[in-house]
Amino acid sequence: MNLNLKFASNAPLPPTVKFFPHLDRVVTVEHCYYYLSFLERFWTFMDTMTLYEQRHYLARAEVRYEKWLHNFNEGIRVPPLDVAFLWHIHALSPLRYYEDLVLRLRCNAVFDEIFPLDNLHHTANDPHMNDLNIWNQVFGEDEPYFLSPENMYDGTYSRPCYACQQEIVLPWSAYFEYRYGVNTTRFPHDGCGPAEGINFLDVARMKLESDLTNKCPGPIVAGTLLKPNGTIRKKPNKMVTKIKPLQIILPQEEMDYAYERQIQEQLKFFGKKYEYDANELLYAIRTSYQSNPTPFSIDLIHAVSRQRRFYDTIISMDWSSESDILIASIRHYHNFMATLKHQSNLHAVPTVEIDIAFHVHMLCGPQYRKFTLKHLHQVINHDDNIPENYIKEYTARWKRGIVAPPYIYMVKETKKESRHVY
């Protein structure tokens, strides 16, 4: 046990069986505590690396998360810390997470799985032998269970091309540069694409092409498969079937403008009835495809850096009465949800304290969806990307007694803006 960790021991126990509040059975003091332990362990490990190493570590973790997703049925129940962290980051965007895992990548079993907060805590220094053995059998020596700066450059990046399925194989150091857009030089790719080779802007372009032309069950363009309330769209986006995948985009970085021209043309022809779908599709291309060569609809690595701020605030708090803070977290989260229920035109921004319980709830994807749909008639999206000056300004206004209680920040927002987080 690392004695310098604040959340290394067991979760606090209630004085009596019913003393601790809980919400929806899964948001408990115990889970909140193990969630903090998970964050602390991850960021403490990150802090042993240089910033440069951290970026590489995250890029490889993202690839490992995808590999683990597609091999979930092999039975590795507690993934390595890096994979678990990326999984958690994904779950914190509940609409995109559901769309990706259930509707696009067909990883329903992962979506249905309860995030193993307890197990991650208890096996922190001693993972299950069974998990280690399966991991080694499935991924081989080139993909170690424990990822570290010492081994993260070993082996090679390998992933099938979205368009032709031929493996794209690169040294990790090259992949890292492509992933962060530092390098856009072309490399040979025989399977498809131009004779001069491809780069990762092409890979992102081909990801959209593949989703647009998906045969069964039809196009799976991220950001167009759900209604604003988070339920599945019964009538697919009409504009998706009207546009043709672009083979050449110049300049390569401007995928959205290239598609915008085509969408505008179609809109002129089909008229007003297509306007909503046209806007939705263009927004989806901009936020889920442009500069994002990963199979996911959000840039998970960008989302990781936002969570760092959350962690820094948590770890700087006084945790001497930890169970009191966690009890308040659950109670205020409950109030937060209740406020949203009665004032659905408001966009509510949780405080850090509420956010702990909020995150824990979102880590149980099916429960979170069911709960919010049942009680609030929509899957509440989660936004950690509120400008800091806005929160400061709000807090100041609250202190002058102008705005709502301390545990909640609110701002009126138009429906359209509140639809997506990223």
Ligand SMILES: [Zn+2]
């Ligand atoms: Zn290809």
